[in-house]
Amino acid sequence: MPEDVPIIRMGPNLLVALQGNLDDTTVEQIERAVTGEVARTQATGTLIDVSGLSIVDSFVARVLARLVAMIRLLGAEATIVGLQPAVAITLVELGVPMGHVRTALNAEQGMARLRGSRDEPDR
Amino acid sequence: MSLTAEESVTTMTINGEADLLRIRAMLRAEAQLAGLGLTAETKLVTAGSELARNIVRYATHGQGTASVERLRSEGRRGVRAAFSDSGPGIADLDEVMRDGFSTGGSLGLGLPGSRRLVDEFAIDSAAGRGTTVVIAQWAR
Secondary structure, X not given: OHHHOOEEEEOOEEEEEEEOOOOHHHHHHHXXXXXXXXXXXXXXXXXXXXXXXXXXXXXXXXXXXXXXHHHHHOOOEEEEEOOOHHHHHHHHHHOOOOOOOOEEOOHHHHHHHHHHHHHXXXX | OOOEOOOOEEEEEEXXXXXXXXXXXXXXXXXXXXXXXXXXXXXXXXXXXXHHHHHHHHOHHHOEEEEEEEEXXXXXXXXXXXXXXXXXXXXXXXXXOOOOOOOOOOOOOHHHHHHHHOOEEEEEEOOOOOEEEEEEEEOO
């Protein structure tokens, strides 16, 4: 249920934790909830934590890639964090194109990267 | 291959997208009972999810069946799953096994991608007489 999807605000960033066994409808509801929240809070960065997902099939992967693209169109950065190793191996062999999606090992590293990409223009 | 002692066969009907969750859970449980490693298990569950989704999306009324059985052959253990529907069938199997071919607006990775994820993959289909895909994954 999308109501149960925790969207946490951390300063200028949002942290979204996806968990459990997502069905297609729920995934699409999450997509709407997150893009709505990015626009409402005017977040500059969003971390999508998928460490709670034990399976990401081509449908879910496509929705994730689409969500990242939508958040970027809204003018915010988006990073997918915490992909489980077995899920990463599976996605590569499945052939899902995720090369353009920014990822980080975990939420901490993802957050550091969001800060880094914001600081860079000032240097 | 000589397969002996099919320890259990569970058949589930597929009527819609909600059944994907049950099928994933069943495949995961069987994979763990068969002693598959986490990566092999994840690949099997993902392949099953792709194949079950194909039925929901392409079969007549999105209906079909998934049956899962545990295998034992010459001391090795594994899981086999068959996904069947009596839908429109596939006229050109070579075409659908190519990456990127899709009539449904998807990435077209379901069948060729699933084949890459499992140890064994067989597809039987013809226009007008449904489709059956059988996959198997073995414990290392």
